[in-house]
Amino acid sequence: MQDRRHVVVIVDDHALFAEGLALLLESRAGADFLVAGSTTAGEEAVALVGRHGADIAIVDLALPPLGGVETIRRVKAAYPATRVLALSGTEDLELAAAALRAGADGYLGKSADPQVLVAPLLAMVAGVRVLRPELLDALLAAADRPADGLLDRLGDRDVELWTMLARGLETSEIARPLLVSERTAKRMIASLLHKLGAANRIEAAALAGRAGLLDGPPPS
Numbered sequence: 001m002q003d004r005r006h007v008v009v010i011v012d013d014h015a016l017f018a019e020g021l022a023l024l025l026e027s028r029a030g031a032d033f034l035v036a037g038s039t040t041a042g043e044e045a046v047a048l049v050g051r052h053g054a055d056i057a058i059v060d061l062a063l064p065p066l067g068g069v070e071t072i073r074r075v076k077a078a079y080p081a082t083r084v085l086a087l088s089g090t091e092d093l094e095l096a097a098a099a100l101r102a103g104a105d106g107y108l109g110k111s112a113d114p115q116v117l118v119a120p121l122l123a124m125v126a127g128v129r130v131l132r133p134e135l136l137d138a139l140l141a142a143a144d145r146p147a148d149g150l151l152d153r154l155g156d157r158d159v160e161l162w163t164m165l166a167r168g169l170e171t172s173e174i175a176r177p178l179l180v181s182e183r184t185a186k187r188m189i190a191s192l193l194h195k196l197g198a199a200n201r202i203e204a205a206a207l208a209g210r211a212g213l214l215d216g217p218p219p220s
Helices: 015-029 042-052 068-078 093-101 114-125 133-143 156-166 171-178 182-196 201-211
Strands: 006-011 033-039 056-060 083-088 106-109
Touching: 006 015, 006 042, 006 114, 015 033, 015 114, 033 042, 042 056, 042 068, 056 068, 056 114, 068 083, 068 093, 083 093, 083 114, 093 106, 093 133, 093 201, 106 114, 156 171, 156 182, 156 201, 171 182, 182 201
Parallel strands: 006 033, 006 056, 056 083, 083 106
Antiparallel strands: none
């Protein structure tokens, strides 16, 4: 008889956490989930998903050196049907928003009781996105800001920076095409947020969407 369980892989640089999570899913929801493998390296995530035909990839956002956001972006580019749950041990909502823009289907904190993961995973395979309440509140608050006239007040370089910021690029990824250092890129981002009147990257991304900056294909 064909195994109808959802295949899960775990990408986390803490092997003990990955092992514990695998044991939890097998003991609490073994009828629904099969943990097929794990890796501590984001660079191996795409191959891991492909090798096991994973339905779900659980990805830690603190993955050196590639980073969880880029790992998610690569997994979703190679396997769009694979659901990705981003986990974070910090309260960095901007990082969470970047993970969602990279294609994550859900976001939860690692500080939560691991047993609460079962219901979100079942919701995700059913096509439902899972978000922490505070992130949803921040996104909704940012979406209420009007974007009228912002493009007219910005130069081409600011618009380029705004677009990259809104697409979830990290500071190092922004610095390279602009040919500046990461420190300079941080100053440019802070200046742009001030011009936009945005408190953080989440608000800047929401404003970019309302201004139509994200309607076209991403820059190469």
